[in-house]
Amino acid sequence: MHTVLTGETPAIFLQLLSPDGVRMPSAELDPWVVDVTGDDLAALYRDMVVVRRIDAEATALQRQGELGLWPPLLGQEAAQIGSARALRADDFVFSSYRENAVAWCRGVSPTDILRVWRGTAQSGWDPFDHGMATPSIIIGAQTLHATGWAMGARFDGADSVAVAYFGDGATSEGDVSEALVFAASFQAPVVFFCQNNHWAISEPVGLQAPAGIAGRAPGFGIPSLRIDGNDVLAVLAATRLALHRARTGGGPTFIEAVTYRMGPHTTADDPTRYRPAAELEEWAKRDPILRLRRLLDSLGRFTPELVAESQALADATAAELRAGCIGLPDPEPLTVLANVYATPHAGVDRQRAEYAAYLASFEPTGGKP
């Protein structure tokens, strides 16, 4: 059946750094990182150290009862930092719940990142302040939002790009396929950035995509790149490539960043029930921070200063995060009925008045018992 088309995972797997941190050539990706300086690499390293620290601190805060839940990105720092650092301020990110390192790169304060997980708000920041939408908890829904935004950018004649972040599990949701359809049909300037971290809670990627992920987009008419997601340089390069295509009228690009979720799905998860320990050990060897460190080392840039400075920033950020988290005020009771509509609404307004009266009846304490 040789003329029957078969789906095969593309053998192509783009890398710029070996797990040992050795810089490897890539005809496709090299052009996109020629301008990357040692300072840039150091900055990427700093970012990665800081967001790993944010992750650890948030996990600790959850264990201490200060957060309701936390979804660690441990292991995915290169995929998130490498891609987010490629973006311009006028680009717009539509992400899932795990992209906290992306939020960091978009200038969201660590405290704001935690609001949602502390339960004081359902959106930690104003999306327009950071060019990053409120993370989507409904798996895959945001890929359509990104596509629509990108259609709008095209209509506007702008060269801004939308980036949709989502996981390997998300690729099964109908919304993600529909986003590929619309993006292809309207040649929308959108980058589909899939972090294949090998797991969707307890389900291995093979259940979602037995033929792999990167091969899917081409069938919809969207070029696809499969890259080493633990290689920050390759991620940066591929994202720049995709952004450039989008900015110059080339339409959508799909990137599968192959990485690994080294922690639990969330702090509520118990991966020992489903995940072989050996797999984790294997992936620990491909740790994205270690890899960049080795590269820096080989360039003579892994200096005590860099270490100290990264450490200091991480410490300061962690302290800010902790203090900010604990200091987050509980929302005022009546905000429960605020902002349901943008304009006055007879039904909600009445309920708010009634509830205010009800609360007042508990005076003088004023609050809920």
Place this chain on the structure above:
Amino acid sequence: MHTVLTGETPAIFLQLLSPDGVRMPSAELDPWVVDVTGDDLAALYRDMVVVRRIDAEATALQRQGELGLWPPLLGQEAAQIGSARALRADDFVFSSYRENAVAWCRGVSPTDILRVWRGTAQSGWDPFDHGMATPSIIIGAQTLHATGWAMGARFDGADSVAVAYFGDGATSEGDVSEALVFAASFQAPVVFFCQNNHWAISEPVGLQAPAGIAGRAPGFGIPSLRIDGNDVLAVLAATRLALHRARTGGGPTFIEAVTYRMGPHTTADDPTRYRPAAELEEWAKRDPILRLRRLLDSLGRFTPELVAESQALADATAAELRAGCIGLPDPEPLTVLANVYATPHAGVDRQRAEYAAYLASFEPTGGKP
């Protein structure tokens, strides 16, 4: 960007009959039609003539006000007959609304086919009598039903196959992509049979699938065939191939049958608003019945007997259809409240009793005014 995967419509386009009716070799398809005799070809011809007549008669009935609506399959006879005639009785069809020739092959009586369009029932036949589900009007929904049925067949250890029929427009719906995901993950014995008739109401296939349709399934891990859907022999062969794969544990196959909707979307549609007349003329030259007739002619099998016999069967069927349609009784008023549940239901039972009393209050005529 040569290592970037791009989506290209597979150049491969399988045929066994040229538009002139010349038998052409195909290494892939030939093995699946070696046993096809002249009698078989004559039978296929008869089928096609009859279903075209059903179509014409139903269209006429609609014009005369006897049917509410009719979706003609004019031009798609080869795609439907060739595929449906490859099936076994224990296979199961999950189709859309346009597969009336498939229903014919599954032994559904012409009158039963019309029930839905006359509005006397929402299902013209008992699915289990014919191994064919009630056609789905919600675009794409049936592809998941077919996949689930096929999963069940696999669990049962049966070698029966589910066939999902759907259109080019349907490929945009999330459900169809999800069906590909599930079929691939569970290696379900299902054949996805897409009739690309070039239009989804007023929308050309290029809007739904700028990179073509057949290339989509491989990305999900499902082998795909792109065939000439106006070539009844190629359709028969490809369907047999796909069914064989499914029966022998090979899992799902996707078939894109390239054909053309020569009529309006339905009798309510006005294609002159959106479709260039030249396109229709072009496709008329590739008429599926004409093509088979030319082949039969070249084999000396296009005999006056075959013509007469086909004509007679078509006439008889049309007469049966017309009489059956006009004779279809209106459903009894109280059936409006029947079968909502399989078991007694206090709410509906009460409403039925109330409505019966209400109707009775109009006695002696008994009916609705």
Place this chain on the structure above:
Amino acid sequence: MTIESLRSSPAPAVNGAPPVPLTETTTLTLAKAINAGLRRAMLDDPKVVLLGEDIGALGGVFRVTSDLLAEFGPNRVIDTPLAESAIIGTAVGLAYRGYRPVCEIQFDGFIFPGFDQIVSQVARFHYRTQGAVRMPITIRVPFGGGIGAAEHHSESPEAYFTHTSGLRVVAVSNPQDAYGLIRQAIASDDPVLYFEPKRRYHVAGPVSPQLDAPLESARVVAAGTDVTLLAYGALVTTASDAALAAADEGVSIEVIDLRSLSPVDYAVVEASVRKTGRLVVTHEAARSGGLGGEIIAEITERCFDYLEAAPVRVTGFDIPYPPAKLESHHLPDLDRMLDGVDRVLGRRR
């Protein structure tokens, strides 16, 4: 408005496109009134874009978007691939970028593949972001039965949306409101489900460019003193006919066209029920969980001491929409409305 003005008269002939733009009172069909309203909104605001299946060259299966592609081009009148979740989901993204998308759902029954995006995204972004992100999205839905159609083409899904906080829901019944409310819906910074009574698309009436009803307002179609009869969409006409028939028998019915289904204009309904003491609510949607129950519960709470009888519902049955040959049994008609009136007056059962 006199009760005589309700008598149905044959529609005046209406041809061609609405005047460009509508400047004075003009007779238009309901479908053309929406078309004129869309056009007006698109002329007024370049951020208004239309999305939907077959809305371009075809002008939509009901021709509501006729000629708009030619006038505004494919970046404003967007024929989309066949995927409702994507139609709504990309509208969310467009709204994020400052657009005011108007989505057409081809028929009522096809809104459900887009349900998640409506309920979990469109309805919530403003609340979710403490007001930072607005969703000025209008979702147009031809709804209701009575046209002898196949399954999924005659439904009344409005109650799913009136139970969804964050959405506004309106249903129009006549060309004037259709023209006014489509523009109000598009101008609203909140998402609006806009239901169009498909069996009234071709009924014509006067449309003044000035007479805009506010989004949240009900309309007293005919004043009356004995019974309040609440309807919306296609059934407003039937209710008006029922009022005429009842008047012939000496029963005075106050007919209210709800127009806004969420929120309900309780000021108007309450005032009426306080006067009549008797309430009948009618809709095509299934009775259980339909809007009728909600309104009756609310009015019972607000007007308990004024009620002289239990409010009555005249609605579709608790069944999936039936085949065309049975729909006349399912749909509330004049006789069933009068039966409901009899019941609330204690004349039956």
Place this chain on the structure above:
Amino acid sequence: MTIESLRSSPAPAVNGAPPVPLTETTTLTLAKAINAGLRRAMLDDPKVVLLGEDIGALGGVFRVTSDLLAEFGPNRVIDTPLAESAIIGTAVGLAYRGYRPVCEIQFDGFIFPGFDQIVSQVARFHYRTQGAVRMPITIRVPFGGGIGAAEHHSESPEAYFTHTSGLRVVAVSNPQDAYGLIRQAIASDDPVLYFEPKRRYHVAGPVSPQLDAPLESARVVAAGTDVTLLAYGALVTTASDAALAAADEGVSIEVIDLRSLSPVDYAVVEASVRKTGRLVVTHEAARSGGLGGEIIAEITERCFDYLEAAPVRVTGFDIPYPPAKLESHHLPDLDRMLDGVDRVLGRRR
């Protein structure tokens, strides 16, 4: 049942898997009772298969399907790809082939991507085919708030389904009913939405393998004479606590656990309201369009002459589910229920 039996007591320690199979009254948590019921149904009928996300090795995020994969294998406990429409849609196909699928939706808020398949397919096949095709599909949905979760994890979408003809809807409140009704749901030839009160998963109680409630039945939790208080799911406990508190103040409340949300067991509710003359309905779902309004409209119609006051609703607000730190304001609690009781007694406002 005496009112004292309602007082919440600390849950007895419950460990390990339920006995195999359940043969005598055993103390189980609500989650384990469902697990035992699923297991019983799977042992009894080889056509019962489970589908859902993470239901295999993990046993579901709430561990309701724990150990079932090991016992029944991957063809009966099917970890599916992450796609709710496909979970429901393939269940339809399995039902067509004679299976009795039990779908798990991971959290309430994730049911909407599967809404179309539920509303347009599952609910309708029996009607559509004049009874030829049955859909014995059970859809399990952990629902409700009170667990401090993120968005989409605390919702009460039941009214969308009680408005959908062709579906049965139940909500359980205690281990006994959970065990009985999951088996009844699976055994039913109709599709059943089975709502599980997630904040009560770990509450334990006795489960007898014999005591099965019929699918359509409500349960009087505590008899009373002054006010009927109607609840379901997690709020049954709160309502019982409210009844105790009210009893201390001399008000006698009849608490009814609705159990079946569609159809509602009006025989039981009617009998109670005829006795008390006063009705309070409570649910976590938004007030507008919620089940409360439907029941109040129906009871007002059936018992108008017995009502001494307008029935009252104590429900969630008309808002998207709020952030965790605000959910205590949204969720009906003991105080708000007592406030509702005061209102129906004319003691407030």
